[in-house]
Amino acid sequence: MFERFTQDARAVVKGAVEHCERSGSRTVDAEHMLLALIDRGAGRGSFALAELGLAERGESVARALEEARRRAGLSQTEAEALAGLGIDVSEIVARAEEVHGVGAMSGGRKDKGRRGGHRSFSRGARDVLERSLRIAVARRDRRIGDEHILLALTARPGVAAEVLADHGVTHESVTRVLHGGGGTKAG
Amino acid sequence: MSEATDLAQRAGDRDPRVGLRAVAALRRLMEQLEAVQVRSARNQGWSWQEIAAELGVSRQAVHKKYGRR
Numbered sequence: 001m002f003e004r005f006t007q008d009a010r011a012v013v014k015g016a017v018e019h020c021e022r023s024g025s026r027t028v029d030a031e032h033m034l035l036a037l038i039d040r041g042a043g044r045g046s047f048a049l050a051e052l053g054l055a056e057r058g059e060s061v062a063r064a065l066e067e068a069r070r071r072a073g074l075s076q077t078e079a080e081a082l083a084g085l086g087i088d089v090s091e092i093v094a095r096a097e098e099v100h101g102v103g104a105m106s107g108g109r110k111d112k113g114r115r116g117g118h119r120s121f122s123r124g125a126r127d128v129l130e131r132s133l134r135i136a137v138a139r140r141d142r143r144i145g146d147e148h149i150l151l152a153l154t155a156r157p158g159v160a161a162e163v164l165a166d167h168g169v170t171h172e173s174v175t176r177v178l179h180g181g182g183g184t185k186a187g
Numbered sequence: 188m189s190e191a192t193d194l195a196q197r198a199g200d201r202d203p204r205v206g207l208r209a210v211a212a213l214r215r216l217m218e219q220l221e222a223v224q225v226r227s228a229r230n231q232g233w234s235w236q237e238i239a240a241e242l243g244v245s246r247q248a249v250h251k252k253y254g255r256r
Contacts, residue, residue, distance in 0.1 A: 072219050078212035085209050089216060096223055105219050 004133070008043030008146040012036045013129075020119050025103035027122040030160040031065045034153055037146060044178060045146030051177045052169050061163055068159040069093070072105040075162060128152045128160075147178055225253050 002010070015036030020028040038058045040046045049055060070090045071079045079089045093105045121129075131152035136144045153160045154171040164170070221242070228238050235254065239246040 072216055074212055074215060078208070078215065081205065081209040081212045082216065084205065085213065087213070087216070092216070092220070096220070100223050100227060104223050 004136075004142075004144050006043070006143045006145040008040070008045070009132075009144050009149055011043070012040055012045070012146045012149055015040060016125070017119060023102060025106075026101065026119070027103070028119050028125050029103075029106065029122045030124040030128045030153060030156065030158060031068070031163075033125060033128055033149060034160045034164070035062060035065070037150055037153070040146065043146040045148075045150035048147060048150060048174050048177045049169065052167075052173055054167055054169060057167055061167060064163040064166060065159065068163065069103060069106050073159055075159075124156070124158060128156055131156055147174075150174055151178075222253070225249065229253075 002013075005013070012033060013036075016028050016032040019032040019035045023032075025032070035058075037045055038049060038054060038061060041050075041055070046055075054061065068075075070093050072089055072093050074082070074089060082089055096105045097103070128149065129152075132144050132148035135151050135155070136142075136148045139148075141148070151171060151174055154164055154169060154174055155161070225238055225242075228241075235250045236246045239249045242249060
């Protein structure tokens, strides 16, 4: 599958691993791919993000992702629902991370974590890569670019898509910026 | 006055949606916690049998959920 990735897409995947390592997380998650996409600054996906005003809001995105991690990957609504039961999710996450390390509570149940020195991809991250392939195929694009990764991130329900939507980046807005529509005419 | 607010809130809690959402969120949180603990136990050399006994489920159930595919 990776041989069909463009250089930009490969750079995003590599950047995601670096983000993961820097944060001390156990597995490479979809969230790390989003962060890598933002600070990459090259490629069609990064271009789309810049067009949608996200280039200067990288810190805000990083902060929102951080908060989501403290909520064990649950959405704001879910965390509030639990608070209604008297359950403080951030407290539970803090205690789990104290013992089991940063990001202990945000991985999927089948994530294996570190093995043999390098980090593995979480189920979520693998799902993003598979989706980006399907999106490229559906669009009859021969290569998988960083724009397909971005589209996959917006299409997959989860923390990354939620944070993106909060910053005005949705599947629709990305598609519009990438492929025009509504007033864009050739020539 | 505060009693009235209290009552209003409790009435709100009778909305099944609020309760159901909380249960669904709790289930997700529990899954996360279970994964953390199972992983930790495995790292410390626990057998599937021992983990299953503590969780109160069958060995097969734990292994199917967390063991290698």
